[in-house]
Amino acid sequence: MKIFFLGTNGWYDSTAGSTPSILIDTVDSYIILDAGFGLAKAGEYIKKDKPVYLFLTHFHLDHICGLSALSKLPLKQSLTILSHKGLNKMLKTLFVHPYASPTKDLSFKIKTKELKEGSYNLPIKFECRKLAHIDLTFGYRLYLEDKIISYCSDTKPCINDLKLATGADILIHECGYNLQPPDDFWGHTDPEGAGKLAIEAGVKKLYLTHFGPNAFPTRAKRLEAQKRTRKIFKNSFSAFDDTMIEL
Numbered sequence: 297m298k299i300f301f302l303g304t305n306g307w308y309d310s311t312a313g314s315t316p317s318i319l320i321d322t323v324d325s326y327i328i329l330d331a332g333f334g335l336a337k338a339g340e341y342i343k344k345d346k347p348v349y350l351f352l353t354h355f356h357l358d359h360i361c362g363l364s365a366l367s368k369l370p371l372k373q374s375l376t377i378l379s380h381k382g383l384n385k386m387l388k389t390l391f392v393h394p395y396a397s398p399t400k401d402l403s404f405k406i407k408t409k410e411l412k413e414g415s416y417n418l419p420i421k422f423e424c425r426k427l428a429h430i431d432l433t434f435g436y437r438l439y440l441e442d443k444i445i446s447y448c449s450d451t452k453p454c455i456n457d458l459k460l461a462t463g464a465d466i467l468i469h470e471c472g473y474n475l476q477p478p479d480d481f482w483g484h485t486d487p488e489g490a491g492k493l494a495i496e497a498g499v500k501k502l503y504l505t506h507f508g509p510n511a512f513p514t515r516a517k518r519l520e521a522q523k524r525t526r527k528i529f530k531n532s533f534s535a536f537d538d539t540m541i542e543l
């Protein structure tokens with residue numbers, strides 16, 4: 297299994313990276329996590345006719361803007377988009393003229409699945425739970441090739457964050473803030489918050505992503521975040537747009 301970070305910024309694209317998208321290449325399928333502008337690079341890695349599942353955490357624009365580049369994907373097979381309630385309404389509202397090319401005009405078929413919190417086997421085995429973010433957001437815990445990959449973005453550390461991450465082989469966690477504000481109503485995490493969560497959850501490795509481009513404008517700033525997180529949890533890494541994990 298390989299995990300490709302295609303976009304590792306939150307909020308907006310900058311020289312540090314594109315908005316969030318991650319591609320997981322497994323024996324049986326391709327799994328894409330979020331559809332920021334990083335999604336436009338997914339076609340470079342999708343070479344086989346395996347099923348493609350796209351999990352959206354929420355509908356903030358930085359997580360769905362890359363859907364406008366779906367036509368760039370060289371798919372012969374259909375694409376299944378999964379997210380919480382409101383997915384179909386979002387697609388019908390935003391991915392129509394005059395905002396974007398409608399998904400029905402794509403050369404491949406789109407299927408959708410609206411999820412409730414809980415466990416699924418579709419046949420991808422996963423669990424989804426609500427996170428602590430300003431608008432409805434799901435985190436995912438995926439069971440892939442005897443490994444657990446947890447993806448929590450966007451959120452501040454919370455109980456469901458911990459549940460999704462517990463015992464994960466790889467926890468991919470957002471790092472929107474340089475310093476968590478005490479009165480955080482928006483819901484993001486700073487390097488120390490992610491490190492503490494990783495320790496508490498007993499994960500094997502933590503990858504920070506969804507870096508706020510204002511808080512982490514350079515590669516050096518992301519490496520500082522990695523250093524701060526490693527003081528709490530040694531097996532921490534800052535992801536970059538070209539980061540690949542093989543496991």
Ligand SMILES: [Zn+2]
Nearest residue numbers: 306307358450
């Ligand atoms: Zn975001």
Ligand SMILES: [Zn+2]
Nearest residue numbers: 354356429450
């Ligand atoms: Zn968000």
